[in-house]
Amino acid sequence: MSLERGMISSRQVMFLVTNMIFATEIQFVPALLTMYAGQDAWVVVLIVTIVGFLFGVPIISLGLRFPGKTPVEYGMDLLGKWGGRALGIFLGLFFFYVAAVAVRELADHLVIAVMPQTPLVVFIALYVFAIAYGVYLGLEVFARVSEILYPVFLGTLMLGTIFLIPSLNLNLLKPVLTHSPLELLRGSLTLLAFYGEGLAILFLIPCMRRPEQAPGLNMKITLLLNIPLLVMVVMEVAMFGAMETSRILFPSFELVKMISVAGFFERMESFLLAFWVTTVCLKVALLYYTAMISFARSLNLRDYRPLVWPGAVSLTALAVLVFSDVTQAREFLARSWPLFGLSVEGGVPILLYSLALLRKKGVSWRGRQKK
Numbered sequence: 001m002s003l004e005r006g007m008i009s010s011r012q013v014m015f016l017v018t019n020m021i022f023a024t025e026i027q028f029v030p031a032l033l034t035m036y037a038g039q040d041a042w043v044v045v046l047i048v049t050i051v052g053f054l055f056g057v058p059i060i061s062l063g064l065r066f067p068g069k070t071p072v073e074y075g076m077d078l079l080g081k082w083g084g085r086a087l088g089i090f091l092g093l094f095f096f097y098v099a100a101v102a103v104r105e106l107a108d109h110l111v112i113a114v115m116p117q118t119p120l121v122v123f124i125a126l127y128v129f130a131i132a133y134g135v136y137l138g139l140e141v142f143a144r145v146s147e148i149l150y151p152v153f154l155g156t157l158m159l160g161t162i163f164l165i166p167s168l169n170l171n172l173l174k175p176v177l178t179h180s181p182l183e184l185l186r187g188s189l190t191l192l193a194f195y196g197e198g199l200a201i202l203f204l205i206p207c208m209r210r211p212e213q214a215p216g217l218n219m220k221i222t223l224l225l226n227i228p229l230l231v232m233v234v235m236e237v238a239m240f241g242a243m244e245t246s247r248i249l250f251p252s253f254e255l256v257k258m259i260s261v262a263g264f265f266e267r268m269e270s271f272l273l274a275f276w277v278t279t280v281c282l283k284v285a286l287l288y289y290t291a292m293i294s295f296a297r298s299l300n301l302r303d304y305r306p307l308v309w310p311g312a313v314s315l316t317a318l319a320v321l322v323f324s325d326v327t328q329a330r331e332f333l334a335r336s337w338p339l340f341g342l343s344v345e346g347g348v349p350i351l352l353y354s355l356a357l358l359r360k361k362g363v364s365w366r367g368r369q370k371k
Helices: 010-065 071-079 081-113 120-137 139-162 181-203 211-240 242-247 251-257 268-298 305-321 326-358
Strands: none
Touching (some): 010 139, 010 242, 071 326, 081 305, 120 268, 120 305, 139 251, 139 268, 181 211, 181 268, 181 326, 251 268, 268 305
């Protein structure tokens, strides 16, 4: 039985997962893609649109094979009691680490771009406290906030960039397809590692009011992620050039700073930053929530809430210590994150799904009992 008593809609699941991926992706991915694929970065987005959709099919199918159960619970069915608990601790640590990285990325951005005199730990502690409070209140709370906020954030971002169209130089997108398949592959793996964070949907499917709607979420999430990202990558390359985009720490932030309409409608980056801070907090809330559920289920606790506040202290410390500076954080995202992230995000569902098929456990998503 799930530790979460709240139930959420398929729409809320869609926005939770999309926000979780897009919140940090929009700030870091354009620079990382142009680092590998140059002006062909938009091609990488198209490639990952297809691969990302295929990646999501087995993950959602796995969640539907075990109705009402989290990965830790059906991990115990497939790997045994202690094997399932070990898997739960491993997943909890993974999501906990990713949450710490996201908090650190947010704090670094605020220190560099907004308040350089403010100590880093102040931002981290404040945001972790707010995130922990939201997680303590339960899944329904931050699911409802995400359902309201994320469409507004995305709509504002897309509307604001329309004003930059006259300033774009589309010649900077040429020549097309000059990079090798290996360079496109490296960029694709980097982007796919961000998409793999959607593994958290396995913890949301048991909380859906109508889990039979889960298969339809795959295409919606893929399109909600890739269309805005494609627009932003094309605009940033057409505005700054591929080489300069790869050097900028936060290219999307710099792009929005250039919006100016008749010398009156300006400083859009303030709105973007406000939305981005909130969406990253919602991202970390979901990651932290899945970590707490994993730990609580592995320890056979009846409720995850006793772990929330002690975990918040640990999350604050890890976020401070995880990187020495923003340069090391960027190096991690460019070099280590694709291999580290995909090995977990792809390895865990493949292992569980393979065992479910071999041992004939669970039910198909159509509800047919496997004999």
